[in-house]
Amino acid sequence: MSARLNSAQPYVIGLFRVVAGLLFAVHGAASLFGVLGGAMGSGGGTIPSGTWPGWYAAVIQLVAGGLVLLGLGTRGAALVASGSMAYAYFDVHQQAALWPIQNGGELSVLFCWAFFLLVFTGSGAFGLDRLATRRTAAAQEPAAEKAPIAA
Structure with a gap:
């Protein structure tokens, strides 16, 4: 069971990354362009x-x-x-109360830790980072491996 879960890890991290990135980008778009309800709190x-x-x-x-x-x-x-959400929590939310449940900072804390996790796990599956890594690795193969063997 553990081996099957481990083999799915890059795909789950990739899906996690997609969802977290989409939700974060939507917050920015709402605030900047007034879409999906516009800037929160205003x-x-x-x-x-x-x-x-x-x-x-x-x-x-x-x-x-x-x-x-x-x-x-x-x-x-x-x-x-992650850093921007840590700033948001400590500068904006924590002034109201100590605990996130008291000061409305749960979303900032969750985003902060979700993105901090991605710093260490990378993009997982489905990321454009993987394509760039593959191309770089292929370009760095030694020329001897690419050259045909003379008989």
Whole structure:
């Protein structure tokens, strides 16, 4: 049973990455473009361009979420996303109360830890990172292996 679960791990991580990236990117798109209900907490609409920290957080959400969704530069994008959610929790939510259930910071905490996990696991299956890795490995094969053997 354990071997079957282990063989499915890259696929489950890939699906996890897709869902987390999509949800994160949707938050950014909602805040920046007013889609899907617009900026949360403002009754819809968008966050004014350049406002700190909301607009910058939305840009990070859209870009990092999109990269994680595609599995392109997953580890770096996930690190930036995780850090932005840690900042959101400690700067915004924790001022109201200590525990996430008390201060409304559950989503920030979950996103922070989900993206932190992806920093260490990578993109899993279905990611564009894997295509880039395969191409790089193929390009680095020694020329002797590629050359035909002379008889």
